[in-house]
Amino acid sequence: MLKVEGLTVRSGDVELVHxxxxxxxxxxxxxxIGESGSGKSLTALSLMGLLPEGVTATGRAALDGPxxxxxxxxxVPESRLKRLRGRDVSMVFQEPMTALNPLMRIxxxxxxxxxxxxxxxxxxxxxxxxLLDRVRLPEPAQIARAYPHQLSGGQxxxxxxxxxLANEPRxxxxxxxxxxxxxxxxxxxxxxxxxxxxxxxxITHDLAVVASVCERVLVMYGGRVVESGPIREVFTRPRHRxxxxxxxxxxxxxxxxxxxxxxxxxxxxxxxxxxxVFRNRCPHATPTCEDVPALTGDGHAHACWHPAD
Amino acid sequence: MPTHAGTPQTEEPAxxxxxxxxxxxxxxxxxxxxxxxxxAVRALDDVSLTVRRGxxxxxVGESGSGKSTLLRLLxxxxxxxxxSIRFDGQEITGRPERRLRFLRxxxxxxxxxxxxxxxxxxxxxxxxxxxxVGLGLPAGDRVAELLDAVGLPASAADRYPHQFSGGQxxxxxxxxxxxxxxxxxxxxxxxxxxDVSVRGQILNLLADLVDELGLTLVFVxxxxxxxxxxxxxxxxxxxxxxxxxxxxxxIWAAPAHPYTRTLLRAVPTLKGLL
Ligand SMILES: Nc1ncnc2c1ncn2[C@@H]1O[C@H](COP(=O)(O)OP(=O)(O)OP(=O)(O)O)[C@@H](O)[C@H]1O
Ligand SMILES: Nc1ncnc2c1ncn2[C@@H]1O[C@H](COP(=O)(O)OP(=O)(O)O)[C@@H](O)[C@H]1O
Ligand code: SF4
Ligand SMILES: [Mg+2]
Ligand SMILES: [Mg+2]
Numbered sequence: 001m002l003k004v005e006g007l008t009v010r011s012g013d014v015e016l017v018h019x020x021x022x023x024x025x026x027x028x029x030x031x032x033i034g035e036s037g038s039g040k041s042l043t044a045l046s047l048m049g050l051l052p053e054g055v056t057a058t059g060r061a062a063l064d065g066p067x068x069x070x071x072x073x074x075x076v077p078e079s080r081l082k083r084l085r086g087r088d089v090s091m092v093f094q095e096p097m098t099a100l101n102p103l104m105r106i107x108x109x110x111x112x113x114x115x116x117x118x119x120x121x122x123x124x125x126x127x128x129x130x131l132l133d134r135v136r137l138p139e140p141a142q143i144a145r146a147y148p149h150q151l152s153g154g155q156x157x158x159x160x161x162x163x164x165l166a167n168e169p170r171x172x173x174x175x176x177x178x179x180x181x182x183x184x185x186x187x188x189x190x191x192x193x194x195x196x197x198x199x200x201x202x203i204t205h206d207l208a209v210v211a212s213v214c215e216r217v218l219v220m221y222g223g224r225v226v227e228s229g230p231i232r233e234v235f236t237r238p239r240h241r242x243x244x245x246x247x248x249x250x251x252x253x254x255x256x257x258x259x260x261x262x263x264x265x266x267x268x269x270x271x272x273x274x275x276x277v278f279r280n281r282c283p284h285a286t287p288t289c290e291d292v293p294a295l296t297g298d299g300h301a302h303a304c305w306h307p308a309d
Numbered sequence: 310m311p312t313h314a315g316t317p318q319t320e321e322p323a324x325x326x327x328x329x330x331x332x333x334x335x336x337x338x339x340x341x342x343x344x345x346x347x348x349a350v351r352a353l354d355d356v357s358l359t360v361r362r363g364x365x366x367x368x369v370g371e372s373g374s375g376k377s378t379l380l381r382l383l384x385x386x387x388x389x390x391x392x393s394i395r396f397d398g399q400e401i402t403g404r405p406e407r408r409l410r411f412l413r414x415x416x417x418x419x420x421x422x423x424x425x426x427x428x429x430x431x432x433x434x435x436x437x438x439x440x441x442v443g444l445g446l447p448a449g450d451r452v453a454e455l456l457d458a459v460g461l462p463a464s465a466a467d468r469y470p471h472q473f474s475g476g477q478x479x480x481x482x483x484x485x486x487x488x489x490x491x492x493x494x495x496x497x498x499x500x501x502x503x504d505v506s507v508r509g510q511i512l513n514l515l516a517d518l519v520d521e522l523g524l525t526l527v528f529v530x531x532x533x534x535x536x537x538x539x540x541x542x543x544x545x546x547x548x549x550x551x552x553x554x555x556x557x558x559x560i561w562a563a564p565a566h567p568y569t570r571t572l573l574r575a576v577p578t579l580k581g582l583l
């Protein structure tokens with residue numbers, strides 16, 4: 001379905017994402033986790049051809065067509081990507097307010113993504129209502145006439161999902177789609193995404209959230225995939241010390257006890273240490289870790305010299 | 310001597326520090342037509358609560374349930390439509406700002422979004438000293454002392470908020486709130502915008518400061534599991550009302566109100582899934 005090989009993202013001579021490879025099978029839901037500044041969003045934006053000015057991607061990312069042909073997503077001209085974006089691959093962003101046009105009614109915004117890809121206007125209008133209903137917005141006709149500021153945060157995220165699903169994409173990418181929502185609204189949104197996504201790349205920093213939506217997970221740090229595998233295995237038997245740290249930090253211990261944390265903070269781009277990128281924060285680092293550990297193992301893979309067991 | 314939070318519950322209950330009685334707040338939405346008045350929103354409906362000295366008091370509820378509205382009233386940043394709020398025995402509603410000095414010195418607030426709650430044009434030094442300047446208190450070495458207390462290097466003083474990460478900005482906001490040596494720290498979703506790893510660092514920092522300084526903490530969150538880690542008492546809000554309140558461990562173990570049960574079920578957890 002989606003095959004990413006050696007994806008590297010640079011800004012000038014600073015590498016922001018390094019040699020990332022992964023696959024997503026049809027119907028599969030894959031999570032991408034890591035702290036803020038790990039390179040998750042840049043990975044997603046590369047697949048959408050939406051990298052910011054001055055940031056470039058190399059490597060290969062191909063989306064299998066239904067007829068067996070493949071579409072390249074990286075290193076192809078904008079004119080070709082434009083055709084795929086919002087039709088074959090689409091994305092729900094973290095902050096719905098900035099992704100929606102404040103001056104345009106909701107119904108028109110949902111219809112627009114279909115007319116852009118050739119659906120006749122009246123048909124697009126009708127389908128927009130169906131989509132608003134499909135993402136379980138109450139009274140779709142009324143919502144369609146509203147402007148974004150008249151909706152709650154959770155409702156705006158559903159609209160974003162309706163827009164993303166409009167052209168029946170083959171791959172849906174969600175970048176922290178529920179981070180700005182409260183737990184009750186988040187739960188509904190996660191159930192909805194799991195239900196409607198064709199194939200899914202789901203980005204979050206919340207391990208409990210990814211565990212409730214995905215089957216497989218990629219752990220990213222310092223622009224690299226440091227561990228990957230089935231969620232259950234990675235979360236019950238983490239091998240990389242970064243994954244281990246993230247898991248420990250996700251547990252809320254009883255009141256009066258200290259919460260486990262990962263020492264220090266994520267370095268700025270270009271300031272990660274050589275060798276293992278986690279070396280300066282890792283409690284298990286030795287001089288061996290000054291060499292880059294390779295990502296090894298099939299199924300459940302990790303890139304650590306002294307893995308947990 | 311103030312009772313420290315976390316002391317055994319067999320002690321006499323500490324004296325009441327914040328008392329809200331039958332507090333309501335009605336907002337009027339801006340009118341959308343010339344003929345009809347703007348709709349009235351009852352953001353708080355007959356809310357009463359008591360926060361005792363040294364207590365860690367949590368307020369939990371979904372988005373729009375009235376948590377921030379309640380906090381703004383407790384901090385006298387807004388006035389209730391009806392009801393009474395006393396701080397340390399003194400009524401704070403209906404007072405002009407110049408007669409709220411005792412409150413401003415003793416109660417400070419930290420907001421959710423460290424990105425927008427700090428003025429981007431001000432240096433950290435001036436941000437942290439601002440509450441002192443407002444109260445006409447000398448800053449002296451206080452800024453350096455505060456930055457140290459929240460785990461930031463002294464050099465942070467000369468920089469601007471955008472030069473810091475989300476977690477570091479929240480440390481700056483906490484340093485600023487502690488500047489006038491308040492008795493009460495009010496925190497409105499202080500960790501909701503942060504990564505889990507940073508969330509732990511900030512919650513540990515808050516717990517340390519509350520212990521060391523003998524603070525009373527009012528802590529708002531939409532996540533009951535976070536409130537349970539931080540607070541001993543919780544009030545559950547839904548649609549402008551407190552639907553249930555009491556010791557958090559009891560409510561966690563046996564929620565009485567259906568809304569609390571919904572809230573509990575919504576908490577994402579790793580446990581059930583693995
Ligand atoms: N200035 C205002 N004018 C009109 N309505 C308002 C105003 N401020 C808040 N409200 C409304 O009052 C209700 C309570 O809002 P409040 O901000 O207290 O909720 P909250 O519990 O803090 O939510 P969140 O978790 O999203 O921060 C909501 O319906 C909100 O839309
Ligand atoms: N437009 C850009 N130019 C240069 N560096 C960038 C740009 N966007 C992001 N970065 C840097 O790349 C790194 C990864 O960013 P990002 O993919 O946004 O992380 P995440 O989504 O995991 O939080 C960060 O250090 C970030 O500061
Ligand atoms: S390779 Fe070394 S530094 Fe990196 S996570 Fe493993 S033990 Fe830690
Ligand atoms: Mg991101
Ligand atoms: Mg609020």
